[in-house]
Structures are given as C-alpha cells and as structure tokens.
Amino acid sequence: MTAPLLDLITQRLVQDPPEALQQELGETLYQQLFARCLSVPPAEPRHAARINTIKSETTPRERALLFHLASRFWNGQGHVLEVGPFLGGTTRALAMGMLENPRRAADARLLTFDRFRAYYNGEALAQALEPQFQDGSLPSEARQMLTASGDFFEAFRLLHSSQDYWGLIDARVGVLPDLAETPQTAETLALPEDAAFGLVFVDGCKSWYATRWFLARAMHQSLPGTVYAFQDYGWHTCFWIPFFLRAFREDFRFLGRVDYTHVFQLRSPRPVRDIEEAFPVSPEQAGIQALETAFHELGIEALDRGDRETWARHRLHTAAARAYLGDTERAESLLRALAEDEDLMRRCGRQIRLALEHPAYRPKGA
Ligand SMILES: C[S@@+](CC[C@H](N)C(=O)[O-])C[C@H]1O[C@@H](n2cnc3c(N)ncnc32)[C@H](O)[C@@H]1O
Structure with missing residues (x-):
C-alpha cells in the first residue's frame, strides 16, 4: 500500500461513523485498517520524537495511537479522561493530539487521575527520570526531593508544566478502590459531576473492583459514541478488563487493537447502578466457569x-x-x-x- 492510499483510508476512518464503515468493509478489515492507519508515528518529526521522550510503560505504537485518537478520531466534544498516567508519557501523547485537533471544543480539558505514589520506589523513579535530569528538563537540585519518597505528582508537574499543552491538563490525585472493603477517603477518585467525556484512556485499573468502580462512573458520564482505549486489555494479569468488556458487549463496539491496547466505542451512557448490578464485585463471585x-x-x-x-x-x-x-x-x-x-x-x-x-x-x- 502506498502512503497516499493509507492517507485516504485514514481520512475515511476519522470522518465516517465506525458503524457505517464496518458495514461497508466488514468488521475484521475495518479493525485491521484502524490499527494500521492509527499506529503510524505522527507525521511531523518533532511530534514523533516528543511522544517518545518520557519513560512510559506503553509502546511507541500505543502512544502514536493515542495521539491520533486525540488529534483526529475524537470528535472534539466532551473532555478527555485518563486514569493511570504515571509520569505522563501517555498524557503527553493525548494532550499533543488534542492541541492538533481542529474540532476540539474550546473548553475541552484532559482530566488525568493517578494515585501518584506507591508505584515505583524512589530509586526506580530516579532511574526513570534520569534522561530528564541529564538533558536539564528536570533541575538536578530536585533529584533528592523527587525521588526520596516515590511520590511522583511533583515530577509529573515539572515534566509537563512548561509544555505548550499544559493549559489543557487538569491532573488530580485520585485513588481507585481496589477492593469492595477499601474505605473511601478524600483521595478517592472523584469525577467532576458536571463533566462529560468523549475520549477515555484506561491504564490505572489494576484490580477487578477498581475496574468495575471506575468504568461504572466513566460510562455514566460519557457522551454517546465515546471512544475508550484500554491499555491493559492484552495484559494477562488484568483479566478483568476483557471480562468486563465481554459482559457489556452490547454497549461497546470493538474498533481495533494496537499492541496491548484495545479500542472500543461506547454506544450510549449507562447509569452507574445498572452496571454495578450487572457486574460481579470480584472474580470469586463471577466464578471460574463464567471466566x-x-x-x-x-x-x-x-x-x-x-x-x-x-x-x-x-x-x-x-x-x-x-x-x-x-x-x-x-x-x-x-x-x-x-x-x-x-x-x-x-x-x-x-x-x-x-x-x-x-x-x-x-x-x-x-
Ligand atoms: C502501568 S502504569 C501507567 C503507565 C502510563 N500510562 C505510562 O504512560 O507510562 C499504571 C498507573 O496506574 C496507577 N494506579 C495503579 N493502581 C491505582 C489505583 N488503585 N488508583 C489510582 N491509580 C492507580 C499507578 O500509580 C501507575 O501510575
């Protein structure tokens, strides 16, 4: 395939409703073209380099996908929601994409939530940030402070606050309850009640209960047609994510996958209670047979x-x-x-x- 042909296909992919194009092409070909066209590096070399500079637990193709989802596939309505940015490698890809999106509504923001601690220890965090200490984008005086505790909210702020996309970012500490008995605190992830989402990236749902809890709330506050990208869909330990999406398969249309990330489109929002009533609270309750x-x-x-x-x-x-x-x-x-x-x-x-x-x-x- 020549590049101009890929460009033409990409244009149809980002303009046409997935349902219509899936009917025209068949679902499998659609999914293959979606993955092929939306995982190429951003056309501008400065973009391509920038989405690969921060240590990330995603692949370059996955970050390219996020860039294209935010810059072209998202219709610009509602906010973008991310859970699990870590140091913000994926946040950067999404935010750079948002900046490029001509359809982006003026008030659209990227809300990103993380526990921002207890993930890497201080030493591993220092290693992850080493390139930024080396190239001066993080001040060397901050090394001790940033890496002593393993908290990384400040590192996140320092890495992104000088960037052109910073005005779009609303980063908050938000902890997802990992178990039904986890007490809710002031740090429990709280979506702003009046916010509606049009693009959601999930990379912080590391337990069954957190997945049920988060997706019930995110689905409730999503616009019809919201695009959902699940980084952990293909990761074996996060078996709750594909199980959830199978349980709600009437609600989600599968668009395609790039590496571990599977992308879906939510047909319509659902009340939190509908989802929580329909989905078991734990793998034990679901049972091995159903799994x-x-x-x-x-x-x-x-x-x-x-x-x-x-x-x-x-x-x-x-x-x-x-x-x-x-x-x-x-x-x-x-x-x-x-x-x-x-x-x-x-x-x-x-x-x-x-x-x-x-x-x-x-x-x-x-
Ligand atoms: C795999 S990393 C995310 C990688 C990131 N997207 C990147 O580009 O490198 C998972 C993130 O989820 C966060 N996380 C894990 N469990 C969480 C919870 N219960 N509540 C909030 N955040 C959580 C971790 O702190 C970590 O930053």
Whole structure:
C-alpha cells in the first residue's frame, strides 16, 4: 500500500461513523485498517520524537495511537479522561493530539487521575527520570526531593508544566478502590459531576473492583459514541478488563487493537447502578466457569479475525483467572502448553515467560 492510499483510508476512518464503515468493509478489515492507519508515528518529526521522550510503560505504537485518537478520531466534544498516567508519557501523547485537533471544543480539558505514589520506589523513579535530569528538563537540585519518597505528582508537574499543552491538563490525585472493603477517603477518585467525556484512556485499573468502580462512573458520564482505549486489555494479569468488556458487549463496539491496547466505542451512557448490578464485585463471585467461557469465546473471536496473539493472551487470561482463584496447578499446566508453542513464543514469549513467573496479580489484602 502506498502512503497516499493509507492517507485516504485514514481520512475515511476519522470522518465516517465506525458503524457505517464496518458495514461497508466488514468488521475484521475495518479493525485491521484502524490499527494500521492509527499506529503510524505522527507525521511531523518533532511530534514523533516528543511522544517518545518520557519513560512510559506503553509502546511507541500505543502512544502514536493515542495521539491520533486525540488529534483526529475524537470528535472534539466532551473532555478527555485518563486514569493511570504515571509520569505522563501517555498524557503527553493525548494532550499533543488534542492541541492538533481542529474540532476540539474550546473548553475541552484532559482530566488525568493517578494515585501518584506507591508505584515505583524512589530509586526506580530516579532511574526513570534520569534522561530528564541529564538533558536539564528536570533541575538536578530536585533529584533528592523527587525521588526520596516515590511520590511522583511533583515530577509529573515539572515534566509537563512548561509544555505548550499544559493549559489543557487538569491532573488530580485520585485513588481507585481496589477492593469492595477499601474505605473511601478524600483521595478517592472523584469525577467532576458536571463533566462529560468523549475520549477515555484506561491504564490505572489494576484490580477487578477498581475496574468495575471506575468504568461504572466513566460510562455514566460519557457522551454517546465515546471512544475508550484500554491499555491493559492484552495484559494477562488484568483479566478483568476483557471480562468486563465481554459482559457489556452490547454497549461497546470493538474498533481495533494496537499492541496491548484495545479500542472500543461506547454506544450510549449507562447509569452507574445498572452496571454495578450487572457486574460481579470480584472474580470469586463471577466464578471460574463464567471466566473460562468468556475467555474461550473471546479467543475464538480473535482467531476468527486472524489474531493469534490475542487468542494466546486470552489463554493467559484464563491461566491468570485460575491462579487468582487458587488453582495454580492448572494455571501452570496451561502456561507450559503455551510455552511449548514455538510460534506463540515468537509472538509473545516475553509475556508467557512473565506469566510463568507471576501468573496473577492480587491487590494487597485480597
Ligand atoms: C502501568 S502504569 C501507567 C503507565 C502510563 N500510562 C505510562 O504512560 O507510562 C499504571 C498507573 O496506574 C496507577 N494506579 C495503579 N493502581 C491505582 C489505583 N488503585 N488508583 C489510582 N491509580 C492507580 C499507578 O500509580 C501507575 O501510575
């Protein structure tokens, strides 16, 4: 395919309603074109370099996707919402995209929430920020203060406050409850009641309960057609994310995936109570049978669209769910079977090896 042809396809992708284009092309071809066209580096070299300078736990293709979602795919209505910015590698991609978007409403902001602590220890944080200390974008006098405690709100502010997009950013400490019994405090993530969202990026839902809690509120405050990008969809320990999206599959249209990130479009907002009543509070309440069936069916759907990598990730989700629920033996035998498949090891060997070491992640106290 030539670049002009890709440009033409991209134009249709960002202009036409996904539903119409999916009907015209078929869902699979649409999803493949979406991923191909919206993961290319930003056309301007200065943009391409800038979205890759901050240490991030996302891939460059995922950040390019966020840039294109915010600059062209988002219709500019409502605010952009991010949970889990860490140092803001993804925040930067979204905010730079927003700046470029000619359809952006004048009052649109990027609301970004994180616990902003207890993620990396001080030493690891210092290492992550080293390039910025080296190039002077962070003052060396601030090293001790920024890295002593492991809190990174101030580092986030220093990294972004001199940038052209800073006026769009509203960064707040917001803690998602990881368990039903987690007490709500003044730091519990609170979405402004009058805010409606048009683009949502999820990278901080690291537990089943946090996912249910956050998505119920975000879906309630979303505009019809809001675009949702889930970075952890393909990460094995976060099996609750694909399970949630399967449970609400009538509400979300799948648009495509870039690396681990799967993108959906929400058809219409839903009241918080509808979602909380329909979705179990824990993997225990959901039960292994329902989890296995969901990942089996999701795996078949992935194979049907020729995506063997995602099929393997749903096998990893199954192993993670089993391990989470205490059946480590069966989890391990499933993982060993995946590790014997040479083709899969080529495609996602790193993740399979990591899953063999840590098949599941439980929030503290669970
Ligand atoms: C994988 S990192 C995000 C990576 C980031 N988007 C980037 O570009 O590198 C996950 C983030 O979620 C945050 N997080 C994890 N659990 C959380 C919770 N319960 N409440 C709020 N934030 C949480 C962490 O502090 C961390 O910054």
